Amino acid sequence: MFKIGIIGATGYVGTEIIRLLVQHPDIEIGAVVSKSFTGRSYPEIYPNFRNLFEETLLDMDPDLLCEKADLFVTALPHDAAKDIIPALIKRGRKVIDHSAAFRFRDKNVYETWYKTTHGMEDLLKKAVYGIPELYRKKIAGSDLVGNPGCYPTCAILGVAPLLRNKLVCLDSIIINAASGISGAGRKSDLPYSFCELDENYKAYGVAGHRHTPEIEQELSALAGENVVISFTPHLIPMKRGLLCTSYLDLKDTNWTSESLYEVYREFYRNEFFVRVLEPGTLPETKNVSGSNFIDVSVNYDSRTNRAIVVSALDNLGKGAAGQAVQCMNLMLGIDEKTGLTYPAYYL
Amino acid sequence: MFKIGIIGATGYVGTEIIRLLVQHPDIEIGAVVSKSFTGRSYPEIYPNFRNLFEETLLDMDPDLLCEKADLFVTALPHDAAKDIIPALIKRGRKVIDHSAAFRFRDKNVYETWYKTTHGMEDLLKKAVYGIPELYRKKIAGSDLVGNPGCYPTCAILGVAPLLRNKLVCLDSIIINAASGISGAGRKSDLPYSFCELDENYKAYGVAGHRHTPEIEQELSALAGENVVISFTPHLIPMKRGLLCTSYLDLKDTNWTSESLYEVYREFYRNEFFVRVLEPGTLPETKNVSGSNFIDVSVNYDSRTNRAIVVSALDNLGKGAAGQAVQCMNLMLGIDEKTGLTYPAYYL
Amino acid sequence: MFKIGIIGATGYVGTEIIRLLVQHPDIEIGAVVSKSFTGRSYPEIYPNFRNLFEETLLDMDPDLLCEKADLFVTALPHDAAKDIIPALIKRGRKVIDHSAAFRFRDKNVYETWYKTTHGMEDLLKKAVYGIPELYRKKIAGSDLVGNPGCYPTCAILGVAPLLRNKLVCLDSIIINAASGISGAGRKSDLPYSFCELDENYKAYGVAGHRHTPEIEQELSALAGENVVISFTPHLIPMKRGLLCTSYLDLKDTNWTSESLYEVYREFYRNEFFVRVLEPGTLPETKNVSGSNFIDVSVNYDSRTNRAIVVSALDNLGKGAAGQAVQCMNLMLGIDEKTGLTYPAYYL
Amino acid sequence: MFKIGIIGATGYVGTEIIRLLVQHPDIEIGAVVSKSFTGRSYPEIYPNFRNLFEETLLDMDPDLLCEKADLFVTALPHDAAKDIIPALIKRGRKVIDHSAAFRFRDKNVYETWYKTTHGMEDLLKKAVYGIPELYRKKIAGSDLVGNPGCYPTCAILGVAPLLRNKLVCLDSIIINAASGISGAGRKSDLPYSFCELDENYKAYGVAGHRHTPEIEQELSALAGENVVISFTPHLIPMKRGLLCTSYLDLKDTNWTSESLYEVYREFYRNEFFVRVLEPGTLPETKNVSGSNFIDVSVNYDSRTNRAIVVSALDNLGKGAAGQAVQCMNLMLGIDEKTGLTYPAYYL
Numbered sequence A, B, C, D: 001m002f003k004i005g006i007i008g009a010t011g012y013v014g015t016e017i018i019r020l021l022v023q024h025p026d027i028e029i030g031a032v033v034s035k036s037f038t039g040r041s042y043p044e045i046y047p048n049f050r051n052l053f054e055e056t057l058l059d060m061d062p063d064l065l066c067e068k069a070d071l072f073v074t075a076l077p078h079d080a081a082k083d084i085i086p087a088l089i090k091r092g093r094k095v096i097d098h099s100a101a102f103r104f105r106d107k108n109v110y111e112t113w114y115k116t117t118h119g120m121e122d123l124l125k126k127a128v129y130g131i132p133e134l135y136r137k138k139i140a141g142s143d144l145v146g147n148p149g150c151y152p153t154c155a156i157l158g159v160a161p162l163l164r165n166k167l168v169c170l171d172s173i174i175i176n177a178a179s180g181i182s183g184a185g186r187k188s189d190l191p192y193s194f195c196e197l198d199e200n201y202k203a204y205g206v207a208g209h210r211h212t213p214e215i216e217q218e219l220s221a222l223a224g225e226n227v228v229i230s231f232t233p234h235l236i237p238m239k240r241g242l243l244c245t246s247y248l249d250l251k252d253t254n255w256t257s258e259s260l261y262e263v264y265r266e267f268y269r270n271e272f273f274v275r276v277l278e279p280g281t282l283p284e285t286k287n288v289s290g291s292n293f294i295d296v297s298v299n300y301d302s303r304t305n306r307a308i309v310v311s312a313l314d315n316l317g318k319g320a321a322g323q324a325v326q327c328m329n330l331m332l333g334i335d336e337k338t339g340l341t342y343p344a345y346y347l
Helices: A012-021 A062-068 A078-083 A085-090 A107-114 A132-140 A150-164 A211-223 A257-267 A317-332 B012-021 B062-068 B078-083 B085-090 B107-114 B121-126 B132-140 B150-164 B211-223 B257-267 B317-332 C012-021 C062-068 C078-083 C085-090 C107-114 C121-126 C132-140 C150-164 C211-223 C257-267 C317-332 D012-021 D062-068 D078-083 D085-090 D107-114 D121-126 D132-140 D150-164 D211-223 D257-267 D317-332
Strands: A002-007 A027-033 A071-074 A094-097 A144-146 A174-179 A230-232 A242-249 A274-276 A294-301 A306-313 B002-007 B027-033 B071-074 B094-097 B144-146 B174-179 B230-232 B242-249 B274-276 B294-301 B306-313 C002-007 C027-033 C071-074 C094-097 C144-146 C174-179 C230-232 C242-249 C274-276 C294-301 C306-313 D002-007 D027-033 D071-074 D094-097 D144-146 D174-179 D230-232 D242-249 D274-276 D294-301 D306-313
Touching (some): A002 A062, A012 A027, A012 A317, A078 A085, A094 A317, A107 A211, A132 A150, A150 A174, A150 A211, A150 A242, A150 A294, A150 A306, A150 A317, A174 B174, A211 A230, A230 B306, A257 A274, A257 A294, A306 A317, A306 B230, B002 B012, B002 B062, B012 B027, B012 B317, B027 B062, B078 B085, B085 B094, B085 B121, B094 B317, B107 B211, B132 B150, B132 B317, B150 B211, B150 B257, B150 B294, B150 B306, B211 B230, B257 B274, B257 B294, B306 B317, C002 C062, C012 C027, C012 C317, C027 C062, C062 C085, C071 C317, C078 C085, C085 C094, C085 C121, C107 C211, C132 C150, C132 C317, C150 C211, C150 C242, C150 C257, C150 C294, C150 C317, C174 D174, C211 C230, C230 D306, C257 C274, C306 C317, C306 D230, D002 D012, D002 D062, D012 D027, D012 D317, D027 D062, D071 D317, D078 D085, D085 D094, D085 D121, D094 D317, D132 D317, D150 D174, D150 D211, D150 D257, D150 D294, D150 D306, D150 D317, D211 D230, D257 D274, D257 D294, D306 D317
Parallel strands (some): A002 A027, A002 A071, A071 A094, A094 A144, B002 B027, B002 B071, B071 B094, B094 B144, B174 B230, C002 C027, C002 C071, C071 C094, C094 C144, D002 D071, D094 D144, D174 D230, D274 D294
Antiparallel strands (some): A294 A306, B174 B242, B294 B306, C174 C242, C242 C306, D174 D242
């Protein structure tokens, strides 16, 4: 049994990781940390865990924590990472960080878009971007993984086959996305109150959302050339689920939805968690919410010679906690699928 | 007092028109028609009208109907228009048709995309596309108006200033859209049941939705050249509200959100129902649902030199019934805003 | 044209009153007051009012306000009433207060349940409980009306015929109720955030909700004897709408749903806003939300000899703002129905 | 490994059972049956199962089915049970039936309320009511279990301690309940379409819902005397979750919420799936939805000397599929909690 610590255990990503780990056959939760709720038992904050997981929330004490776990997931606000991650790494522990701090190769990009100083540049060198389908070996051999943003995972895995195979123009990619509200975190701000969001739909972060450079970094890596995109997220009046609709100009013209499907099928041939849908079938978030799957459908728009890719995942699942557990399994040397073979709830 | 007849009075568009007209100071509802519910009183189908509007639903009898009203709104399935509209026009009545039959100038486009024969070509010549902000004079002088589709109204009014002013490339326009479920009509099919749609989000009609040629027709008219677009609609788990996010490549490079805003402000200077939002403010469907307003925000994406337009309206309001009443007022020669100056519900 | 001032104009009740009054033919909004947003224009807080109502929010200055309006609706937190209402009454203005301060005849009941001192006892003597169907003449002749709570209006009007006609036992009445979230007001507390309330249902205020004594006061007045009830509210994951299910033991045994219906039909014979449904038809909140109607259905449970009453209204409509406008019309001496003859949205 | 067959595999209860069983360590799904979808693979109907469970749906062939499984869960419309259950029992298989046919001891009660003839009276004698907390030993030794209705399980377990301990009057019990829409099953009727149910709340089955006699049967068994209740269900605009609020007159008067809590704690001392909440804490459906737990809170209403019990479960979980798996474990002789130790989703 491996022991895992979750730091930032009372945010939505934190509680979703705990929900997955309490049923993980090879993992025991060694420590749960929350500065806001130190000393409280976990079900006091999340009553759904009564009778199942009743540990006391601990304070941020690196020495104490390192006695209790070998690998930590940190799900803290972006600047709080600096307070704890170096201390854990120094003590020889592995870390999966859910903030944006370790997602970027170039710290200047992070500092520009997140309007803060990185402060952990030496660690940045050893960090690996946490999408197993792209960086499996590196993740398995790493001590520090930057858990990707939810929108980026959905967008990147959605278009990766087209970019790596150099099938599309790189200067006209448009990614439109929408997510359930839990992606914003456990907030008490008025704009996130029920009456302000129910039966409402809106765009946000137009022409400037922080996930843009993260998506561009990975698409550029896939393509081998610089990629600049337009990315627009939207908020859906539901709790979880995320869907991207991506538009890419194809270089050649003799495509069909079937031939594009073959490219995707081949690219994701061995990937259990990436389900490539047959032409004519489109993803729906209810088919992935509560699971670690991402459903992808590539469609040929003959009138404009575009590939229109629709990809859907659970922003809390494959978009955050599920992917963290997937990386965790790799880093611990166990089967990547362990503890993740749940179907989406559908209902 | 003018007398209006609503044919197809028990669909969602029909009942929304009635909801607007029962409070219209210059209009009396002369007849409500439903083949499915002939003989029933209206509140038997829509109990919210008890004590307010309790007329009996009539059968489709043109002579009887023409005694009761001078202008008719037909909100019927696409092929049912043929059964009644020619009869009404022949008897000298005015018609606003909510089907797609009179939205297209070229009947071949209609027949190709709607997989049916038009059957009313001679009437097609006199039909006017029902967006007052673009065709005000023609609508006012017409006896036959094709009420636009909900997505098209939102998309067209969203990007019109850019096209008419010839500021954008015409071969790279992408329009991503999402709508509440009432846009699909009053359906009992399993895919529209509550449990299949609640907490779910999905794309549909990818690379082939029937609103595509309608949007292209109007964008081409605005630009004076042929326009081909990619258009993808999505379903939101809410009842009403519709939002488009449109991406257009600008020809010149020295734009800002403020300068684009000035173009929009000028273009819509006198348009009461088109609210151009200041830079930094984005539309939300709750600000328009239940009203006849469309909110528009144009944003400059400096990294890609694109204009990203976000436009939102109520698919049942400015997207259908509200716009029908707006055209109705013009055709009756009364103030265009009559009976339409309601704020959105917000709650 | 009468001039009305709304104090507490940016809460949910305040904005709903404004939504109703902007279309009221005999009323002009003379002043809107908000201490939190003084100096801002109304659409900055509620963008749905752009182009329709763009007044500047004023501070709480009694002299200035009394120049601008003759009647005020105060929709403030419970203790803020003391700061302004006496000043308005002293200057000869009429007031409809939405707090609980003027709902109770016995100030001790108010002070016990609301854990505060009343502070305006002399005004309490002249206050009238604001349900027109019960106190029409008194409201019309009053300068100070206590606008009832949403649950109380729904419960009281639901069971009034049975109590006034002395048909039921008074010691076994149970009222179970549920409401949409807007009833809690415009809140930013975590328990009211979207993710904490969506797809969730719960009871609250069990055996101690503050609306209990208010309901008991009116049921006792109707019955002519003291009534003690159990009342339990619940929160529904929707924005607006409220429904009560009330259980009352009948004294006699030879009832049917039809004979109980006759009692209700007679009792509410002339009441436009109370719609008594025929046996076999039950209320649904969608039939009342967005309107000033309350739908009532009385059902006979032969197995237990009980009357089970289901009543539904819009917590923001007949449960708050709509009823305030109804009282306002009476106090201004105009037709009670003015500005309130809107059907519920249904969609 | 035990082999289970699910007959009626494509209804909502059926798919929820499959969702639970695909992760059950001791159970293998041997057969899934659907007459509507015979020959289709399961993910064609429920795409969330792609890559996880892809079996072909079989026809209703008892001989073939009995080769594939030893225990069957039948989740069919009420009269379809007759077509298959006797054949399975005859062949020596165990059955958990989700219809109402085997919930009643007195077949006349079933036939009266369900307006049908039982047709399997001899089997009725051996059937056991499937609430393990009440009938554990009998279930373990039975071949035929009638899976209770969702409302009955919630109500019965909610009030059982008060009845068995003879603490309450038996002629004044009132049970008010509300459920998410999945409780109605996978329906394509108009009243269950999204737009007809979203943002809507209503009562149904007033004074005559078929779950009434089922609840009365069990409460009478607990009390040792005949119990007659009023039971009113309501529909909540959400997919899953069910909550009962029950009112019971206490015989004695010297109670408090704490002393009632002690009664409940003792009664459910060893029951893992029944979580008795401390005074001051109330159930919320989000804390149980997706799990097999039922949360119960007993509250003392001193003003009326009543116990007000609030109990919440997942209508698909402990209210149907979860409880079926719990009974299944008992009938198979394995740990009752196997495959059921999941926390509710919360998000």
